[in-house]
Amino acid sequence: MQELAQQVVSGLASGSIYASMALALVLIYRSMNVINFAQGEMAMFTTFIAWQLVQQGLPLWAAFTATIAVAFVGAVLLERIVIRPVERAGPLTIVIVTLGLLITFNGLAGLFWGYVIKSFPSPFPAAPINIGGVAFSSQDVGIILVSLASLGVISLFFAKTKLGLAMRAAALYPAASQVLGIRVSWMLALGWGLSAVVGAISGMMVAPVVFLDPNMMQGIVVYAFAAAVLGGVESPLGAVVGGLILGVLLNLLGTYVEFVGTDLRLAVAFAIIVAVLLIRPAGLFGRVSVARV
Amino acid sequence: MFISSKQLIGSVAAAFALVLTSGATSPLVAQSVPGVTATEVVLGGLHPCSGPASAYCTIGKGAAAYFAYVNDKGGVNGRKITYKDLDDAYSPPQAMQLARQLVEQDHVFAMFNTLGTPSNTAIRPYLNQNQVPQLYVATGATTWAHDSSQYPWTIGWQPDYQSEAIIYARNLLKVAPNAKIGVIYQNDDYGKDYLAGLHKGLGPKSSLIVKEVSYETTDPDVSSQIGQLKASGADTFFIFATPKFALQSLVIAAQQSWHPTIYLNNVSANDVVMKGATEKGGATATAGVISVGYLKDPLDPRWANDSGLALFKQIMAKYAPGVDTSNLFYMYGCGAAYTMVDTLQKAGRDLTRQKLMDAAIHLNEANNPFVMPGIVVQTTPSNHFPITQEQLAKYDNGRFVPFGSIIDARPIIASESK
Amino acid sequence: MRLRADRNLAVAIVAIVIALLPFIVPSFSTFELTYVGAYAIAILGLIVLTGMNGQISLGHGAFLAVGGYVVAILAHRFGLSFWLSIPIAAIVSGIVGIGLGFVALRLEGVYLALATFSLAVATPSILKRFGDLTGGVMGIVLPPVAAPKVLAGVLTPVQWFYYVTWAFAGVLFLVTARFLGGRVGRSLRALRDNEIAAVSFGVNPHFYKTLAFGWSAAFAGIAGALIAIPTAYVSPDSYSSLLSITLLIGAVLGGIDTMWGALAGGVMIEFLPLWVQKINNAAPSVVYGVALILVMLVMPGGIAGTLLRLVQRRPPAPGDAVLRRTEPTRAVEQ
């Protein structure tokens, strides 16, 4: 029983990692129907920037804020320079370009900071929390809370602000939005900026747990894909819930299903992606859209 | 320069036949030894500098720095060493092609310190068939020594993973014969070799192991695995992991309020891991962790006034400026390169591949400045494990404090091979 | 008609060059060019699947793994010669591909890329999990290639296997050209360009899309076999997700719209990692990644596509279903 509780709790902790990354993926998908394969590497890269700033003596929260700003501006520039020329291209072109970004960011991080793992400071206290034999860290709680907070802020932004409304409109109805004076192309750039911010937050939350190195996100990103698909790739709420479910599910399968063990987790993630896409393509929280010819 | 491949293969085959029959060096090979001129000897190597295993790239850079230092000091027997170190991205097919390129296009005299069990396994038959020495490979699998009769041109350098695990097992049986053991290991050749060693070391007492869990290098974290180990009731925790996951294991165990006796494999027993784990998991996360060492950790205050460490720092500052010298991989590269230079020296002025191999299996190197004092890099025709000695140490107050004397796994290996 | 004559001439020249190369270049280059042939076969499959049929696969490394392991297991366990095991590899891989093709029927564009990418990432762990069959993490060592006795003095084993590989490549190219030029190819491309119109003219989308998947998987299986045999070793590390990514990148860099793209792509996959190492030894992947993005921005048709266009002085193609986004059709009619 205690083991079960422990597995569920650490599943939630891992799940919140997937969730925060999935949230970033969903933001880009919502703004341009694209999966950014480089999302994880961008998050990793910005986390390194934060690390560097802390090394230079900046207080953690200042580094945090500065990194978010850098992530936003950097991603907007990136969208303008690299994505915009292929904005209207088909999925294959965009897939390849984002793969190119993935390779580039990974290489750059290795070039600048090397491959030795780095310890990233955590804004939360280190002391473990122990409730009835189930132990976890305040960092775990912190990630869950930050993910939920990001979700809340994002939801409010899209629901309540004029800019958020314009972004939704631009993503869903680019042609109609244009004639209303919405600069659709900039909305896409803004979408990149926002998702990079969420990614940066995710990276900085995750790094204290998994430790920082250029390959930090490679293991996470596939689970984030699975989480996003599970929750419905257009739904921020779905991304978070999908991430948490996935985290718990993988832990329970790994612990109690002999065949899966700890070594078939990726295969399970693959199976979940395929199964969800086949059975309920819109995910748990996505809207089912009516296909029209 | 232009040799048709037919001729090449033909001559190799002829040479092979000659060696088999007479055991003497073929005159064909002696005439012109690939990669050797009056002023130069060319070595080749493969390290992953892109892809998931890029962390190991630095080993090659460390070795290259040492060779540059040796060259500036006049080289070996008047020859400068040219080290062609290529990136195989940890991919066996790529390793195979690059090895052929190094042998057939760049005409390397020998391969030195190629990294990783998969890559070395892939190129071993080719190199042996063509009698190209595959020296001091950077992996601790036992196969390099155990299968030396089948692959006489291949030899490892570092202590093998199995011996290391056997050392831990013996130590454990001595101090806590009724321990309940939980193991986390990386699900690849590296982790499984350690696991096999642990089983061998425990022998009939293998039943002490109550839980074994593995992780994949693609796993984001190992909290689920640690939870399972904790739930198993284990009081002794073996970590056979790469630094990242070792660090996570230490921290997560502490965070889950699990405080077993911990054995940590050598690869991960470095300052980055221990400092990081102490910082995140508190002092209890690392206090009393047991490991072994054979290299001089640049951050260990024991070596603050050591001449070997001073040499290391001097070399790195001059030939690899700007790199993070606290990274033990550089030390590893220098240490292996030292043995390589030593071997070339012993092989003599009149270099052949056969002579190089002979030197490699007659090592007796007590003065490698980069490995711990007292450890002798030693081989014999019947023993192809260059380093078998390791020093047990316990983590205490920010550093590993050695305890007991240097343990030589050689007798264990000897009994093992029987 | 003149165009066709030009093309035949070009094919003949390329075939002759390929036949003569082993006698011109050193042995290790012949060895590398053997891999070019194998990669070209794999990319040819991707051209059928992605270029002609519009289905994006980021998981073809898995089929290379199937091909490689089938050959390795058959050779290791049963001592089967590769003449027999390569066709078996093609069949097994093709069947797996058809299975995945059924799944792919329900997935489009980015979703398919996502699903296949996760397959690529999961492949090594699946290979390790079934260690009894696959040799687990240690993989399987294959016996070295030997030229048949009659050719022993004429061809080195390296040259011999070079010809074997390129013979496979040649046959598969011809077969593919034959099918792509006819009804099958038209149906695939029609589905890619406009599925609704294609279906309206009787093209069965389930059949042809699954066929394309099986076809490309079978080719990837053959390629996997042809890579495993000269490498003489298979292990899970040979089939990381990077391999799948590299294959698709090779196909797109080479030119996914034309069969020539397979040749160009094979050359790219084989030699680009070497070239970028020479350009920047410190961070080869940065050069690789930046080059990739630049190519996509500057020549979206890939190398072969761009060259062909220059030769034929054609204007750039518009409205491609895969390379360009088509505006979602929203019904006006209700």
Next chain:
Amino acid sequence: MAAAPLLEVSDLHASYGEIEALHGIALGVERGAIVALLGANGAGKTSTLRAITGVVKTKGTVRFGGNALNGHGPEDAARLGIAHVPEGRGTMGALTVWENLMLGAYTRRDRKRVLGSYERVVGYFPWLAERKKQLAGTLSGGEQQMLAIARGLMMEPQLMLLDEPSLGLAPIVVREIFALLKTINARDGVSILVAEQNTTVALEAATHAYVLETGRIVVSGESQALLRDDGIRRSYLGY
């Protein structure tokens, strides 16, 4: 003619990729006028409207209130005061009625005045206020068309471009919409350029009309005159 017209288009060409859809269009909309743009499906009505606001690539000149428009994107046209109600209405079905209306006022900053516009728009379409939290996609076709017009009005435009407002609507609704357009035109002084296939209704509302055929203007004139001319009707309007 004393003052320059509000909208002045001359020698306008537009192309989609390699295919040219408009081959030199010239037309004008006077301040306060309702002008109809007629023609069969595919004649180029939609392209003309799109070319005016810059949705498609163009050559030629488009001047609006003295400013050269072409070369700028549709976003700038909106900022200058042209409300384009696109073909198929462009109502954003996944957003609420209120959100649709607010997006109409996207380019305006003064929230107070935006709310003022909202009050006036609700004056025309009282049902909008009651159903402002409803998703636009759940409205009927006629309601969606009215919402699209209302959204255009939220911009406080000088000129409205309407692309087939009658599309898919029952005749009675079509008449209602055109009556509303006339009211809006009269009361708020919004000039209107309306592309229509429903010739009768359009000509009745408009003061002036142009007839398009395969990307060229073939006939133009006072709408009453066109309405009376049987020859024109038979040749160009297809009935």
Next chain:
Amino acid sequence: MSAAIPLLAVRGLTVRFGGLTALEDVSFEVTEGCIVGLIGPNGAGKTTCFNCITRLYEPTSGEIVFKGENLLRRAPYEVARSGITRTFQNLALFDRMSVIENVLVGYHSRYASGNGSGQAEEAVRREALRMLEYLGIAEVATRPAHGLSFGTRKSVELARALMAAPELLLLDEPAGGLNHDEVAALGATFKRICSDFKTTILMVEHHMRLVMGVSDHVVVLDSGRKIADGTPDVVQRNPAVIEAYLGAV
């Protein structure tokens, strides 16, 4: 009107998308050998009706019977083999394929029908070329389909549809985007096609002169319902039709 068995019978066809009703209980028949016009204001449900016949839409209820067989039991890709092909309102050419290849795809359903499968590729190609000549566009045979003029693209669509040797040809706004000289020629082309290919034509069209000029029978839809059905003369005088569509003349 003859009393023969209808080639196509649409009975009680209803289509709903979510809450929208696109077609409501529509019934009509198409008799072999004639040209039937399907008219109505934009958005009346004409194309939806076409899409049901070609099985792109699943009707909510109703029946579509072609040659006595229930079409709704067929998969979309089997409709062509049954003998129905179509053109598209917004043109649905295979843009990256050449004109002749586009037309060859039209032949696809005949490979499967048995009698065509033996025919060699070359013969099929010649037939496709003849089809292009028939429609006067043979000179663009090897050009890619994109980048052709609008009128030519429409002809390519027609050639592709005819290549399937359909018994029923559905034309969706064939006159859209054509000038009045071209429209005038179109009427003659349809009559010629009708007799040369023994094909029945059902067309959606706005151009009243064309529809009334060539149709034997006209069906009028408005807002998803059928409001009239009969010969052109009858329909043109129908008050409901005038009210909804033609306007006061």
